[in-house]
Amino acid sequence: MPRFLTGTGLGQLRLELPPNHVLWSQGDPAHGIFYIEHGQLKVAVVSPSGREAIIMLHGDGKFLGMRCMVEPRRRATVTTLTACSLVRISVAKTIRMVREEPDFAEMFIRDLILRAMDGYEAVLEQLTKTSEQRLARLLLKLANFRRDSKQGVIAVPVNQAMLAEMIGTTRSRVSYFMNKFRRSGFIEYGRQDLVTVHKSLRGVDRDRPAS
Numbered sequence: 001m002p003r004f005l006t007g008t009g010l011g012q013l014r015l016e017l018p019p020n021h022v023l024w025s026q027g028d029p030a031h032g033i034f035y036i037e038h039g040q041l042k043v044a045v046v047s048p049s050g051r052e053a054i055i056m057l058h059g060d061g062k063f064l065g066m067r068c069m070v071e072p073r074r075r076a077t078v079t080t081l082t083a084c085s086l087v088r089i090s091v092a093k094t095i096r097m098v099r100e101e102p103d104f105a106e107m108f109i110r111d112l113i114l115r116a117m118d119g120y121e122a123v124l125e126q127l128t129k130t131s132e133q134r135l136a137r138l139l140l141k142l143a144n145f146r147r148d149s150k151q152g153v154i155a156v157p158v159n160q161a162m163l164a165e166m167i168g169t170t171r172s173r174v175s176y177f178m179n180k181f182r183r184s185g186f187i188e189y190g191r192q193d194l195v196t197v198h199k200s201l202r203g204v205d206r207d208r209p210a211s
Contacts (some may be wrong), residue, residue: 019157041057069091
């Protein structure tokens with residue numbers, strides 16, 4: 001836990017939230033950012049026609065809601081997937097910390113840059129990668145590989161419909177690819193629907209025409 005994110009004092013507040021809790025809804029006033037100490041959350045956008053699209057998942061050590069620094073309203077709905085421990089930081093406090101805490105400024109800017117890179121890569125993959133490749137990369141990302149590990153576990157309740165939304169394909173295609181990955185030994189299903197992802201899944205991400 002970073003020393004400057006205590007969750008106490010002026011401008012900070014710690015929150016302990018259960019699964020399936022709506023942290024904020026699309027269109028709500030935006031008054032602060034959140035740091036995820038522990039847990040997983042999903043970010044979803046609802047179109048004017050009422051269709052929901054899950055655009056990303058966030059976990060430990062990430063910031064949420066940074067658009068509040070420049071926009072007065074939330075552009076998406078954020079919901080907890082697991083029990084979460086969060087630190088809420090007001091906009092004014094965030095600005096002061098960026099100016100006065102070099103370590104926080106470095107951490108904050110790094111997260112912003114990585115978020116921008118993820119957005120760029122997502123657009124690029126949608127144009128150049130197959131649905132199978134996009135699913136493989138998403139599973140590898142969700143599994144949170146540690147250094148030198150040969151496998152990782154997706155420990156959040158992510159169903160096939162959710163995966164399909166995130167990579168821009170149908171649930172039936174995701175089901176087909178998941179079964180293919182399992183038969184090939186790239187993934188395993190365990191207790192409580194946990195999915196183990198093997199590093200060998202990276203071999204799926206080969207250059208070939210998009211479909």
